[in-house]
Amino acid sequence: KLWEKSGFFNSDKLPKTPALPAGRQRLKPKIYFTILLPPPNITGSLHLGHALNATISDILIRFNRMRGKKTIWLPGLDHAGIATQNVVEKELDREGGTRFDLGREKFIERVWQWKKQYGSIILGQFKKLGVSCDWSRLRFTLDKKYSDAVLKAFIHYYKKGWIYRGERVINWCPRCQxxxxxxxxxxxxxxxxxxxxxxxxxxxxxxxxxxxxxxxxxxxxxxxxxxxxxxxxxxxxxxxxxxxxxxxxxxxxxxxxxxxxxxxxxxxxxxxxxxxxxxxxxxxxxxxxxxxxxxxxxxxxxxxxxxxxxxxxxxxxxxxxxxxxxxxxxxxxxxxxxxxxxxxxxxxxxxxxxxxILSPQWFLKMDELKKLAIKAVKSSKVKIIPKNFEKIYFSWLNNVKDWCISRQIWWGHRLPVWFCQNQTGRIPNFQFPISKQIPNSKSQTSKPIENSSAEKFVVSIVQPRRCPFCKECKMIQSEDVLDTWFSSALWPFATLSKKDLKNFYPSDVLITARDIINLWVARMIFSGMGFRGEIPFLKVLIHATILTQEGKRMSKSKGTGVDPLELIDNFGADALRFGLIWQSMGNQDIRFDGTAVMAGRKFANKIWNASRFVINNTNLRMNTNNTNKIKPKTSAGKKILSQLQKTKKAVEKDIENFHFGQALHKIYDFFWHDFCDVYIEKSKKQLQASNPQTSKILFYVLLESLKILHPFTPFVTEAIYQKVKPKGSKKMLLIVKWQ
Ligand SMILES: [Zn+2]
Ligand SMILES: [Zn+2]
Incomplete structure (x- = not known):
């Protein structure tokens, strides 16, 4: 649509802002504002949790963009190893085959085909919600560059001696092997x-x-x-x-x-x-x-x-x-x-x-990494909001076991480990700097393989030209892939180019659900610290979990889920955004009430009707001059202007403190009651007397209201703005200055 064509979702194309002076990192938050979209699975479908997460992010991005910051909201997709492989294997099953019939290479080709066809559906669903992501920076966890970063991380940890072989009990199918x-x-x-x-x-x-x-x-x-x-x-x-x-x-x-x-x-x-x-x-x-x-x-x-x-x-x-x-x-x-x-x-x-049965796996030691992750939050370098979630974070890290990072599936990042086919040769692994032997860690979760020093392998991104052990075999790559979370743990930096890293790392706030604080948030923090030596984000905002009205988990299979796409089709994206935020009053659970979405549609209609009234009765077009000369003569005029200022200030403060529901309630009360019910009603008499000040005030308050409302209900406000903007202007409300 208009927004996407404008290119303003991309910070590089936003109106000029001063370049960041070298060495003035402290100024960063003043000029740049970054959010990373938690990458949805390519097998995923938009649910209300996504919708709430995306709406909150979009409010922050639009608000900061209007305040003149260079904003990036970086979108992406997760390859979701097991989930995606399952979907494709089920397809094969219907055709009467298995992945073993196809073989590894053909099977992976097949998954890529599937990804091409269906993998971006979920992004289209996010777009329906009106998210202002920078689509030019779209990333996928199996992109070439991203994969390189993943393998580099593996080697980085291996060199430090933090990756080791161990055994773990897994579910094994003796028939499929x-x-x-x-x-x-x-x-x-x-x-x-x-x-x-x-x-x-x-x-x-x-x-x-x-x-x-x-x-x-x-x-x-x-x-x-x-x-x-x-x-x-x-x-x-x-x-x-x-x-x-x-x-x-x-x-x-x-x-x-x-x-x-x-x-x-x-x-x-x-x-x-x-x-x-x-x-x-x-x-x-x-x-x-x-x-x-x-x-x-x-x-x-x-x-x-x-x-x-x-x-x-x-x-x-x-x-x-x-x-x-x-x-x-x-x-x-x-x-x-x-x-x-x-x-x-x-x-x-x-x-x-x-x-x-017991099976050999790869583990990442947590001893050092967990210390980094604990320190980052203890020192408040990373703030978790609400603060009580820090408890979950610390207790998990304090009891964390070494991380089993290998998976026996095919779709994912294959381990950069190469085995000698003969497993012969007298040289032990530690002769090779890259594959030095590792002492066992105290917190390891598994029985160490006693003969692991006898297992001949080399860790390397490319296939070694010559086997250093038997000197004659063609070394074969490990069949295992890395846990999907190993790659998503690098999301905050592996997604950014060198230039972007300078400007947009660390990001300002990570917005996420509470069920992945350990799986994802903690791992991103220690990956950022361990790999880049810097925290990945300044704040972590844990948003509410959306439940059914009875307070139960929504479940698709039980039919208790609410489909956000249906709500968008029936009531509009603005109404859904309104409904979600209306119920976000700082509680940790939202018992989802669809009537809030209907109220959202009613409110959007109210905005339309009020705007039509103002446009029809003032005949004004936006012009920077006509707002400067407002001199309210009536007490009603004075009152509405002061209420407007008060609301705007309060909304700013609420958004900065992540009190989105409170902000929306304030705007709603102001617009519906103070403006429509009171001022517009009173203005009718003045308009008959053709009081020019009244026209100006009406117009000014409408414009300001559109701005304040825009982060919450972007569609209706932009559409109205397009009707009142100066003739011939290509300007969009999207980038109108907040102040
Ligand atoms: Zn089987
Ligand atoms: Zn060999």
Whole structure:
């Protein structure tokens, strides 16, 4: 539309502002104003949360642009690794194929095709809302330049010794031979048995002849071969005196401790459960909390490993289950068996039963990075608003574990790691400066790979010309890609050109939802500090979460979501913006009330009608001179002018303090009541007497009101402005001076 064609969304094309004097960084906020749009997923569709976020950003951008600042609101898209790959795989599934049939390269081509076709839909939806983003600076997390920055960051951290190999329990499909993210797991109810198995307590006094047991209930007896502990809930009175005692794990004759962990459900079975760190996701977390060892007894083909013991080695898990039960029966250690129904996890693609197993992953150490992130907020360099969200931020960082940054999918930034195909050669990795060995960190979440020094790899953006290990192989790149959040953590600087970095980094305010304070905000802060040595933004504004009227989360699948696009079609974008901001009174949740959107439409109509009245009755066109000579003769005239000034000042203050709802309520009251109900009514008599001052005041107040309203309801105010601006002028309200 008119706005986009004008190019004024791009700060480079805005009317001249003084160049930033060198070395006067303090002046930056006075001249520049930057916001980065949290990049929506290319698979996304505009929801009310986006709409609120974008409206707040747009108010700030339009307000600051009118105040003569060089503004940039930088838009972009996130490649959304898992979500996008899923969408395309589902397409393939309907065609009867899989990504493995296509192969990696062809599959990625296919995803790019999908992106071309559908990836920008969401931006079109943002545009409908009237956002004044600088589209000339649109970025995508898989752009060449952006990808380079991501790989550089990986190498930067690697050189510092913060990236290491470790193992983590993941969902594994033995048929597809791939790991699956939580999003890719399907659940099905299954009838099975619950076995109650007696684990003998270790006898403290060897002369005592009394054998005592603790009974654990399990649906997977075969995994007991990998048990590392028995766990009970710390509040469970029945086991209070057994905590920290030891049991002898039957069949393996291993001494394992009885531990207390809040993750244990007292009502399940006997309230005591076995802990198998390597083959259960919950158990893995318990094991991390208690530093238990991981015994891998099941392999990638769902067969038992040698660690399971020679009796069971090589058996399929079902065969092993029968064998284990047989042996336990012989020893008289099965107390009872019950029927049981529970949910099992299946591969979303082939519906095979998933097997949680240990798998090598890449981790980023948090020790140093978290210190940087904590310091940035503690020192108030970065201000989180409202302040109470700092608590969430600090508590997450204080307990943060090392970050697992690798994912076994194809769509994303492939790790710049190259393996020797032969894995031979006598030189250890640390001979190469780029792939030096890394001591293990204290907070690491996983069992370090003991033989990692034997794993031959080189970290490099380009393929090494010659394998430094065996000297003959063509090195192959890691199949893993980086966690999507690893790339979005670089958003504040990887999006900016060198010149823009100078002017627009750090940005002024990051506007975001509270559910990604940890996933995204904290990571952007330590990435900015760790990589650029400077905070990425001055303020973080956490906006309200939009709920249903009953106070529940909106959910598309439950049909409780409200579609902002429908609201725009029915009531107009201004009305939606009005409705959202009207309800933003500083509360942390908004129970969304559609009547506010209808009120928004009514208000837009009111603006139209009042404007029509003023235009028809004053016959004035905007002209800088006619505002200077206003000399109100009536008390009504004096009053409206002072109310206008008061409102404008208050609105400025509210916007600066992010009190958007309060600002809108003030403008609304002023325009509807003070101006329309009172002054316009009174003016009618004066107009009949052709009082020139009244015409001027009407016109002036209208113009000023349009300006104040513009950040909130840009469409209607711009349309009216186009009718009252000086003849022949190309000017737009968008860039009219606020003062
Ligand atoms: Zn599968
Ligand atoms: Zn090699």
């Amino acid at each position: 791939t790991s699956l993210s939580d999003l890719e797991v399907e659940y099905k109810e299954e009838k099975t048995k619950l076995w109650y198995i007696k684990y003998p307590l270790k006898v403290q006094d060897s002369r005592s002849m009394i054998q005592d047991y603790i009974v654990v209930a399990t649906t997977r007896p075969e995994t007991m071969l990998g048990d590392a502990a028995v766990a009970v809930n710390p509040k469970d009175e029945r086991y209070k005196n057994l905590i920290d005692k030891e049991v002898i794990l039957p069949l393996q004759n291993r001494e394992i401790p009885i531990i207390a962990d809040k993750a244990v459900d007292e009502k399940f079975g006997t309230g005591a459960v076995k802990v198998t760190p390597a083959h259960d996701l919950t158990d893995a977390e318990i094991a991390e909390r208690h530093s238990l060892p991981f015994y891998q007894v099941i392999d990638k083909d769902a067969k038992m490993t040698s660690e399971a013991g020679y009796l069971y080695f090589g058996l399929k898990t079902e065969e092993c289950r029968s064998k284990v039960l047989e042996e336990l029966e012989k020893l008289g250690l099965i107390e009872k068996v019950e029927d049981y129904t529970h949910n099992i996890s299946l591969c979303y693609r082939c519906r095979s039963k998933l097997e949680p």
